Amino acid sequence: ISPVPPYSREQPIFTTRAHVFQIDPSTKKNWVPASKQAVTVSYFYDSTRNSYRIISVDGAKVIINSTITPNMTFTKTSQKFGQWADSRANTVFGLGFPSEQQLTKFAEKFQEVKEAAKLARDRSQEKIETSSNHSQESGRETPSSTRASSVNGTDDEKASHGGPAETHLKSENDKLKIALAQSSSNVKKWETELQTLRESNARLTTALQESAASIEHWKKQFSACKEENDQLRSKIEELEEQCNEINKEKERNAQLSRRLQELETELQDKELELEELRKQGEIIPQLMSECESVSQQLQDAENKNKDLEEKVRTLRTEVEESKHRQTNLKTELKNFLDVLDGKIDELHDFRQGLSKLGIDN
Numbered sequence: 001i002s003p004v005p006p007y008s009r010e011q012p013i014f015t016t017r018a019h020v021f022q023i024d025p026s027t028k029k030n031w032v033p034a035s036k037q038a039v040t041v042s043y044f045y046d047s048t049r050n051s052y053r054i055i056s057v058d059g060a061k062v063i064i065n066s067t068i069t070p071n072m073t074f075t076k077t078s079q080k081f082g083q084w085a086d087s088r089a090n091t092v093f094g095l096g097f098p099s100e101q102q103l104t105k106f107a108e109k110f111q112e113v114k115e116a117a118k119l120a121r122d123r124s125q126e127k128i129e130t131s132s133n134h135s136q137e138s139g140r141e142t143p144s145s146t147r148a149s150s151v152n153g154t155d156d157e158k159a160s161h162g163g164p165a166e167t168h169l170k171s172e173n174d175k176l177k178i179a180l181a182q183s184s185s186n187v188k189k190w191e192t193e194l195q196t197l198r199e200s201n202a203r204l205t206t207a208l209q210e211s212a213a214s215i216e217h218w219k220k221q222f223s224a225c226k227e228e229n230d231q232l233r234s235k236i237e238e239l240e241e242q243c244n245e246i247n248k249e250k251e252r253n254a255q256l257s258r259r260l261q262e263l264e265t266e267l268q269d270k271e272l273e274l275e276e277l278r279k280q281g282e283i284i285p286q287l288m289s290e291c292e293s294v295s296q297q298l299q300d301a302e303n304k305n306k307d308l309e310e311k312v313r314t315l316r317t318e319v320e321e322s323k324h325r326q327t328n329l330k331t332e333l334k335n336f337l338d339v340l341d342g343k344i345d346e347l348h349d350f351r352q353g354l355s356k357l358g359i360d361n
Helices: 100-152 155-161 164-300 306-360
Strands: 011-023 031-033 039-046 051-058 061-067 081-086 091-096
Touching (some): 051 100, 081 164, 164 306
Antiparallel strands (some): 011 031, 011 039, 011 091, 039 051, 081 091
């Protein structure tokens, strides 16, 4: 059922769109969404009653029907959110706006309507007081007219009015009753407004406490996020250091690989040199046999030519030096082979260590 009948004189004076919330009646702390999406929220003015209402309808459901009174207060709790307490509906309404400008316009309109409602209430009180004064004045005039009619009237009129004293007492009693009724209604009215103010202050205090608790909660979450961020940064730094160490290890492995290739190249060169030396070693027996034949020829030709004998001695000396060099060369070759075998063993162990390191990585 629409809160604004088609025959009503209420007219919209301001309209906006916002997300509507209501305070949770059980906890009085959490907000419960009253609409799944942004809905139309309007101010309506009733010219017959001289009153203002905030009305919002989501489909066929009325989610806001709040009559604005001078005691209400609209509070901005954030840049895009505001709230007000309605004691008659026994709830607190909250509105979330798309922008801060729309919230500001709604708050300004709320204050304007609140002032208009206050002015209308003051005018109605003035009318009540004026009508009360007029009734009192008419009550005062009635006894005198009654007395005049009693004095100048007939005996039947005197009997019907019951005398001037009784009429005066009755009039005074009526005035006292009217004044007492007005006083009672004013007392009840002010008590109601006082209770409304107390409830509004209590709700505002609760909302302020909720806001403070929410701020503390977000501060704690911010501190936790900051600590987690610091931990993640330290972890990233550790991982970067580990990556640097891994890169250094890769560089060392690359250097060792290059060194290994260089050693393999040197080993091949040494093997070639050794092969050449072996070939030269195979030539030495032939040279020795030739030397023996030459010695025999020299011995046969000693008498013929001393020069040849000298040459033979020279050749013998050279042969001896060649033998000595050969012996030294064999010794050096043996030592080199021993060293080369040790290097090969070391290279083999080193290659196994590199393979194991690669598997571990």
